[in-house]
Amino acid sequence: MRCGTLKRFFPIFVLPTLLSFVLVFVVPFVMGIFLSFTEFSTVESATFVGLKNYLRAFARGDGFLRSLGFTSLLALCVVVAVNLVALGLALLLTKKIRATALFRGVFFLPNLIGGIVLGYIWNLLLGGILSYFGLDITYFASLGFLGLLLLSVWQLSGYMMVIYIAALTSIPKETEQAALVDGATPFQLLRFVKLPQIAPSIAVCVFLTLTNTFKMFDQNLALTQGAPARETEMLALHIFRTFYGRVGWQGVAQAKGVLFFIVVAALSGLQLYFSRERKEKI
């Protein structure tokens, strides 16, 4: 299509999307950065306060840092657990056996269920198990942590598994056979042939799991609600509650939102950097 003719169709082709995008993303984003330097209870009443909100976000006893710590620790554990399970499943499903599509479908299923629903499913399941010991998921923060970890493994493993299966099946048959002819044990085959070949996929999955866990909100709300005493409150829920649960704290909440954005953007930037690095090496 010639550039000039198409250009005149800008109002039909681009405008609807552009207008929606500007309304719900561009304007709120710019406004959000501006408001993070102000104190406000409604947008119209904003007064400039400099970096005060950011300092208050980091103030002792606010809970933002605790929430950041909790989220980071959970994300770290989720990354390790999910990727180990996913890789294990992928290795099993790339063996020469039948009905792999059926198993793949089952393991992938939890991924399709929404966060709120997931949270209540696990609330029922874990509540049932814990009640045998006279416990409840909100009794200790460590129980909530474990619950969120289990839920995440259940939800994300199937997804990462599909990525690993795609990577494993694209390894040339010859390399594997050559290693077997040389007398490689199954462990050596995995360690020195398979894992190096799927390294790019491992990087992708690690970062996907990381950013997914960092942004988790629905599951957190439905499973633990941050209880006990807001100790299992993850970043997204913490920011939400600062906005809507504390009058006069909207500016601080917005500053926390900006900080949250910086953390997530840094993780995404790191991912981009790593995937470029790998491509250049190959």
Add this chain to the structure above:
Amino acid sequence: MTKKQINVVIYAVLILLSLLFLFPVFLVLINAFKSKFYISADPFALPLGEYFVGFENFRRGLSSVGFFAAVGRSAVITVLSVLVIVLCAAMCAWFLVRVEGRFSRILYGAFVFSMVVPFPMIMYTATYIIDRVRLSSVLGMIPVYLGFGAGLSIFLYTAFIKTLPIELEEAAQIDGAGVIQTFFRVVFPLLSPTAITVAILNGMWVWNDYLLPYLVLGNRLKTIPVAIELAMQGAFGAVDLGGLMAMLILAILPILLFYLFAQRYVIEGIVSGAVKG
């Protein structure tokens, strides 16, 4: 061990894991047919004897919180938003690829950038703007979702359009097709693999989305996830767990049916949305 024995072990492990993966959903299913008094007391018991209440949970638990209206709302919002996103994002992406220049580059960059911005960063301001321009309604959610879904959708379309030979479009023009005709007769049909991916990704997202409809539509116009959360939070006195189980089942069922018929597309669609990102 012989090869056959190894395979038996692998099958056993896989079947065991499958049961483990299905168990949480199965647990909700059996509890949906149990009297609400026995759910928290004995969640692992089967719905037999005095525990069994048939479809009572579905009847009583759902009508009391206006769940059927929520199902309708969720369905309308999801279907219309997905249709609009699939079409508008494709048109926008095609324009941005074919009309080269600084404007297109900047706009594309902004769309990609929006993908790394987490929702809490803009939730307050976006809710404010949406309210100000009076989009806080079921149909108003369509442009809202178009705006939020544009980033990923345009990103996926753009990657695919760049692989399409421009000669096809030029040939259509020589044959006398206008811009609109070229897009709908030549370009859009070629985009269908990506369109399916875009539809599935956005469909799952909109159907399951909780926070945005909660903030924008609130309790007045509940969608399914909002209704479920509200039933658990806002209840005075005891929470009706039977109703909750029924709601959970009805929230999963449409996805499950869709998945059963289009499993391959769903898995490929969802995963290709990630790997490219």
